[in-house]
Amino acid sequence: MQYHGGDIYRNQIRLDFSVNTNPLGMPDPVKEALHQAVEEAENYPDIRAQALSAAVAEQLQVQKEQLVFGNGASELFHAVLHAIKPSKILIPVPSFLGYEEAAKAIDCEVIFYEMKKGENFCLTDRILDVLDENISLVFLANPNNPVGNLVEPELIFQIAEKCRQCDTTLVLDECFMELTGKEQTYSFFKRLDEFPNVVVIRAFTKLYAIPGVRLGYLVCEQNLAEKIRLQLPEWNLSVFAQRAGVAAIKEQEYIARAVVCIQTQRQFLLEELQAAGCSVFDSDADYLLFYSEMPLYELFLQRGILIRDCSNFRGLQRGYYRIAVKSEEQNRMFAEVLREIHENAQAAERIDLMKEKSEERNGRVKGQECIGKTGATAQLVHKTGAVEFVLPGDIEGRSFAIITKELAERGIVIPEEQEPVTKRVIHTSADFGYADTLTFSENAVAVAKSLIRNGADIVTDTNMALSGINKKVLETYGGMAHCFMADEEVAKEAKERRVTRAVISMEHAAKLDKPVIFAVGNAPTALIRLYELISDGIYRPAFIIGVPVGFVNVEVAKEMILHTDVPCIVNRGRKGGSNVAAAICNALLYEVRREDAVKKVD
Structure with a gap:
């Protein structure tokens, strides 16, 4: 069973739609920074990541002491849990599998709040009834992964307030927030000073298309940040990650272009999926969750295209898939293959229907045409005449x-x-x-x-x-x-x-x-x-x-x-x-x- 997308190493892949990185690809300044970092690879990286901390703090308008950097967001999920040591964790599902994996590492109890398909897997205020003093920590993705929908700001505020009253830590995963183009309205960054119990986690991985570099960060109250920082190994950030981060954080115009691309191409893919008979869920992110009766993971993989099979997400089952929004050219290639698959499925249905009708017809006349082999041969000879001898x-x-x-x-x-x-x-x-x-x-x-x-x-x-x-x-x-x-x-x-x-x-x-x-x-x-x-x-x-x-x-x-x-x-x-x-x-x-x-x- 796969746990994440991006497994291009065990498959022959020409297009990877299973990972949700920025469709514009890595910015050129980031590529240049990585090349320059080769010269620094003989040295230990800056243990304090001073240049990176200063650049990110300035961009986000937060104190450097509120920032903690990790080898991707996944490392930070683990660090938060080791720092808080929760006895019981609440995770709304379907959601990112990494939360549950991190929880297994500290052997704590996990309870799952199941969002309903009939409500398009949207979080509602019913979750407030589940929150109480027994829950030590809540993981919440905004936008949700794999669905892509955003949680309304008022509901996030209510959840944060309820968590504060119950002395519960709220971990908000905003790894895809900036790619929605709705950060100003939906991000919790502006309210962090009001809620010392809230941790916001983001990643450079998705935003700047550098999953191979591994770089994420979190922002929270300073004392909690220091407590989390102590759970991380020294030098957890390579010279490559630090150099790339400093270059990437300056690429704000690149993010704006990416948002426009995602919004346009997401609509194109949505229409193509619907035309192929798929049920598609609303998304604000750079990916789409959909359902199909066709075995699409296998059918696309046979054509060298990797999509995300979401059957291992809690709350989903076989038939649910997620695809990333990629470049226009790549999306059109995906759509072309999707149309072929859909047309073949329709043709197969027509053939099956014809076969059923034929079997019914044959069944009706079976008794009437039941002639022995000898009789059939005799009839054929009678009809066609004597067997003719023909030279080879x-x-x-x-x-x-x-x-x-x-x-x-x-x-x-x-x-x-x-x-x-x-x-x-x-x-x-x-x-x-x-x-x-x-x-x-x-x-x-x-x-x-x-x-x-x-x-x-x-x-x-x-x-x-x-x-x-x-x-x-x-x-x-x-x-x-x-x-x-x-x-x-x-x-x-x-x-x-x-x-x-x-x-x-x-x-x-x-x-x-x-x-x-x-x-x-x-x-x-x-x-x-x-x-x-x-x-x-x-x-x-x-x-x-x-x-x-x-x-x-x-x-x-x-x-x-x-x-x-x-x-x-x-x-x-x-x-x-x-x-x-x-x-x-x-x-x-x-x-x-x-x-x-x-x-x-x-």
Whole structure:
């Protein structure tokens, strides 16, 4: 079970929507400060963090003695608990998991106040009834994480007042406050002098997009601040964190730009999620919580996009997800994949409905059509006449003649360039449905034939497809056929990286120092990996034949290839297979041979 977002180290990720950092990315002055800090890495950092304390105190208009800095906000949560030593903690849920984790470290009792879905997981004044003298400390996120809603200032004041009366410490987590653009109205900073029992915690991590640097701070009454400071190790702030903090706190115009970006892009993502049938909760922060019946975590992860599965938050269950608001380009990429997933789900529902109707219909006529095998065979012979003897050399020609006739009878017209490929696939499969589902990019057949004539290699994802390709014709033009699936090196790397051999095979094929036609008839992960290599600008195949067969990720993988600008032949839907991939290759090879033979005669 995951406890936090951002696990890019155990997944192959191209876009991380699971962590909620500033969509503008790290400010350039902060990057420069980190580079400069390299020169100071041979020295111990300033144990008092004097420059950082002065810069933050000036910006926030507080006394330096009220500030305590930590290695991220998480370290400060632990320090507060070790300083207060509460016997009972109250945590409204769903909320940040770090509070409960910190509570486990001091082995105290934790009670949970459950916010209601029917109230959009908003905190209400009912929490005041739960607060009493037995509760030593309250954790409260404003805005809430993972929901993103803000708590009304009047209610925060009432909670703080009730906590003061009960001698309870109130810890306000405002790590995302500045990114809401509503800090002046909703932050508790201005009232801290009135409430010595309140601690406000913030983080540079989210605001300045530097989670790898680890820097947070808290503000509270001076005596309490000193008590908390004593719980931290000396030199808990590296020279990198201190340098970055001093540079970052000056970037106020950068924050203003980020707020505008978040507000605009959050609305875009909200509309896209709703259009995909998701239930989205109101948010003021740089993230959105939503619910979907689709297994979106897995579906996005298969496409190299990491989102936050919120099923391990108390008060939520499977189906709840959170995504960050990112840059416009990244959000549009996310939306494009979301639309594909939604369209595939709708298509699957239609297919299931058709299947149900078909099963019902078959059930009704089952008794009427129950004929024994002998009787069925006799009827077929009676209907079609005696079995016809055809010489092996004539079978293919007769088959293509039948296909041509039946296509005409069905009113199906195939573009002349595509006809040899489509007919050979029908010949291989005896399935006229391919006439509707085979999809060709612009001038696909001409491009593929040109590649063959110029010595392109063919790489398959199965040895079955490899064996079905006419390699003699291919070799005539200087090409070779490959399949890396059975290579020991491929199997070993796939096991180490915990991916399919098809993924590694595509990467190995990308190293061939010549144009490659990829013929994928079995593994959708092969197409997905090719799509990633194309999207990341790492490798561009010369041509892709995408016809994997199956039910899991097959349709989506094919659509991904169709969304690239790489020349391709793809069979939409679930049908396909290694035999179809080989048939397409052979159709192209035979057309090249036929055309060249005609030229010689001429």
